[in-house]
Amino acid sequence: MMSVTSIARNKVLPFLRKSTKMQSTASLSSLVKLEEKQGYAVVSMQKTPVNSLSLEMIQALSQSLIELEKNKCKGIILTSACPGIFSAGLDIREMYQPTDDRLNQFWSSLQTLWLQLYGSKMATVALINGHAPAGGCLLAMCCDSRIMLNGKSKIGLNETKLGIVAPSWFKDTFVNTIGVRQSERALQLGSLFSPEEALKIGLVDKLVPDMETATAVAEAELKEFLQIPGMARYLSKMKIREAAIKDLSETREADLNQFVNFAKTDAVQKGLGLYLQSLAKKN
Numbered sequence: 001m002m003s004v005t006s007i008a009r010n011k012v013l014p015f016l017r018k019s020t021k022m023q024s025t026a027s028l029s030s031l032v033k034l035e036e037k038q039g040y041a042v043v044s045m046q047k048t049p050v051n052s053l054s055l056e057m058i059q060a061l062s063q064s065l066i067e068l069e070k071n072k073c074k075g076i077i078l079t080s081a082c083p084g085i086f087s088a089g090l091d092i093r094e095m096y097q098p099t100d101d102r103l104n105q106f107w108s109s110l111q112t113l114w115l116q117l118y119g120s121k122m123a124t125v126a127l128i129n130g131h132a133p134a135g136g137c138l139l140a141m142c143c144d145s146r147i148m149l150n151g152k153s154k155i156g157l158n159e160t161k162l163g164i165v166a167p168s169w170f171k172d173t174f175v176n177t178i179g180v181r182q183s184e185r186a187l188q189l190g191s192l193f194s195p196e197e198a199l200k201i202g203l204v205d206k207l208v209p210d211m212e213t214a215t216a217v218a219e220a221e222l223k224e225f226l227q228i229p230g231m232a233r234y235l236s237k238m239k240i241r242e243a244a245i246k247d248l249s250e251t252r253e254a255d256l257n258q259f260v261n262f263a264k265t266d267a268v269q270k271g272l273g274l275y276l277q278s279l280a281k282k283n
């Protein structure tokens with residue numbers, strides 16, 4: 001296995017480890033690109049058109065993190081190679097008329113990815129270069145810092161607009177990021193925020209006017225985190241995050257059952273079907 005530090009600069013990493021439930025190397029590596037930089041890696045989601053988080057995409061992200069941590073990578077910038085979109089969130093087609101086995105794998109893989117990224121020892125910066133609704137916002141909130149490209153994109157947890165409910169660990173991540181009152185309001189309303197609004201409520205940390213500036217700012221931000229002694233930085237992060245992480249770690253099975261039962265209800269299936277139709281009608 002090649003290490004992150006041993007490959008040529010900017011070369012795409014082959015990053016996979018064998019697992020019976022995991023997809024093949026070829027299919028996963030086409031979804032996430034890993035680029036080595038000096039002392040850190042850029043993780044680019046590249047599932048066109050909108051980086052929807054399908055089972056395979058979630059597993060590809062998970063495998064990337066496993067590989068990077070195994071190779072002692074100290075920090076990442078998580079971003080998107082899809083123009084105008086960071087991530088459209090969970091792939092709605094995974095939840096609409098699913099098979100039981102796939103739905104179980106899908107949610108369980110998402111739990112794993114959240115536990116990995118939210119609890120990562122690496123310093124993590126999200127470079128949000130486009131829309132980041134729901135699961136896209138969750139991915140960004142799992143990072144230590146969020147830099148957002150200013151413009152027309154929106155970010156937030158809009159689940160209620162689809163007739164679904166953000167689970168407790170989405171809520172915990174939101175509360176840890178923007179506080180109780182803002183979360184209570186935004187979760188109920190399914191609010192999607194402009195970059196300026198997101199900055200104001202602390203959902204993102206910095207805005208940048210263009211991609212060239214964005215890359216430089218994200219790199220500088222990551223370096224600031226990496227200058228702090230790693231163990232002290234990680235343990236401080238855990239002071240804020242460990243309760244939520246412990247909670248999901250101890251209730252994974254119940255959370256999975258709750259999700260599966262909720263997703264399969266007629267009301268949710270009807271709502272998701274209508275939402276998918278409305279997305280398709282746009283085009």
Ligand SMILES: CCCCC/C=C\CCC/C=C/CC(=O)SCCNC(=O)CCNC(=O)[C@H](O)C(C)(C)COP(=O)(O)OP(=O)(O)OC[C@H]1O[C@@H](n2cnc3c(N)ncnc32)[C@H](O)[C@@H]1OP(=O)(O)O
Pocket residue numbers: 049050052084085087088089090091092093131133134135136158159162164165166167258259262263276279280282283
């Ligand atoms: C009571 C206890 C409860 C316990 C737990 C239970 C509950 C479940 C909680 C589940 C949590 C879910 C979190 C989520 O992430 S849900 C997903 C939310 N995402 C969205 O609402 C975003 C929807 N998409 C958009 O708004 C737009 O696509 C966009 C991201 C703003 C981009 O717009 P644009 O560039 O104009 O692109 P298009 O709209 O034309 O889309 C292109 C293409 O992609 C398809 N698509 C878009 N988003 C998704 C998606 N999330 N999943 C799957 N597919 C998506 C879209 O349909 C187009 O497809 P076609 O080209 O085939 O038409």
